[in-house]
Amino acid sequence: MLALNDVTYKRKKKVLIKDISGEIKQGDCISLFGPNGAGKSTLLKLIAGLETPSSGTCVNENQEKISIGYVPQQLALFDHMTVRDHLTYYEKMTKQINQRYVNEMIEVLGLKDVLNLNVESLSGGMARKLNLAIGLIHEPDLILLDEAFVGVDLATKHDMLTWLHQLNEQGATNVMISHDWHVIEHIAQSMWILDDGELIDRFPIAQVDQKQREYGYYTGRDLRKMFALRR
Numbered sequence: 001m002l003a004l005n006d007v008t009y010k011r012k013k014k015v016l017i018k019d020i021s022g023e024i025k026q027g028d029c030i031s032l033f034g035p036n037g038a039g040k041s042t043l044l045k046l047i048a049g050l051e052t053p054s055s056g057t058c059v060n061e062n063q064e065k066i067s068i069g070y071v072p073q074q075l076a077l078f079d080h081m082t083v084r085d086h087l088t089y090y091e092k093m094t095k096q097i098n099q100r101y102v103n104e105m106i107e108v109l110g111l112k113d114v115l116n117l118n119v120e121s122l123s124g125g126m127a128r129k130l131n132l133a134i135g136l137i138h139e140p141d142l143i144l145l146d147e148a149f150v151g152v153d154l155a156t157k158h159d160m161l162t163w164l165h166q167l168n169e170q171g172a173t174n175v176m177i178s179h180d181w182h183v184i185e186h187i188a189q190s191m192w193i194l195d196d197g198e199l200i201d202r203f204p205i206a207q208v209d210q211k212q213r214e215y216g217y218y219t220g221r222d223l224r225k226m227f228a229l230r231r
């Protein structure tokens with residue numbers, strides 16, 4: 001679907017992403033993992049096409065266009081608009097006509113009861129759910145999630161993960177950033193480990209126990225501790 005070839009990204013002379021190569025195949029569910037400042041969000045923006053590599057390429061291997069749903073870490077919502085107005089606005093903008101899909105999404109995310117509320121009166125978790133709904137409203141082929149589950153209660157997180165898993169099984173491709181082991185182990189098929197702008201490892205989720213033992217000996221910054229926090 002997408003091939004990253006020696007992607008490097010610099011900002012103000014600082015190298016934020018160093019020479020990353022990798023392939024994202026249709027139906028993948030990849031978790032980008034690593035300490036704060038490792039470059040995960042920057043890599044996700046490069047995959048989304050929101051940033052351009054300083055060198056190297058990010059190539060769409062399909063002939064047909066890929067629709068991308070990018071859910072940023074920062075909420076991109078309008079305080080004085082209702083939940084319903086947000087959804088209607090983005091439905092129109094993305095020309096989404098599959099009402100069944102949109103209704104299912106509203107149901108799963110528990111947004112039904114807050115449709116008439118303004119964003120300013122939503123709880124933090126609710127606002128995050130609306131942020132996710134907007135990013136996914138057009139049934140994207142490639143779903144890119146940057147910390148989409150922060151502050152979401154456990155029951156809703158379970159429903160969201162089940163739904164994302166279902167979309168993944170229907171053919172959607174998922175690349176997500178999460179520090180939450182519950183999220184990673186529930187849906188990720190593989191992990192890409194970033195540290196200091198480099199892709200230092202990638203492995204199938206089935207190897208996570210073995211990798212946890214290995215990273216016990218890793219001398220890098222926070223990775224050992226991050227794995228240690230896994231139950």
Ligand SMILES: Nc1ncnc2c1ncn2[C@@H]1O[C@H](COP(=O)(O)OP(=O)(O)OP(=O)(O)O)[C@@H](O)[C@H]1O
Nearest residue numbers: 011012014016034035036037038039040041042043
């Ligand atoms: N617009 C920018 N200008 C300059 N430096 C930036 C910019 N955006 C990010 N950086 C720097 O790039 C590095 C990687 O940031 P990035 O947000 O990609 O990391 P991250 O792994 O997603 O971190 P976190 O887990 O904290 O979200 C950091 O050192 C950050 O300070």
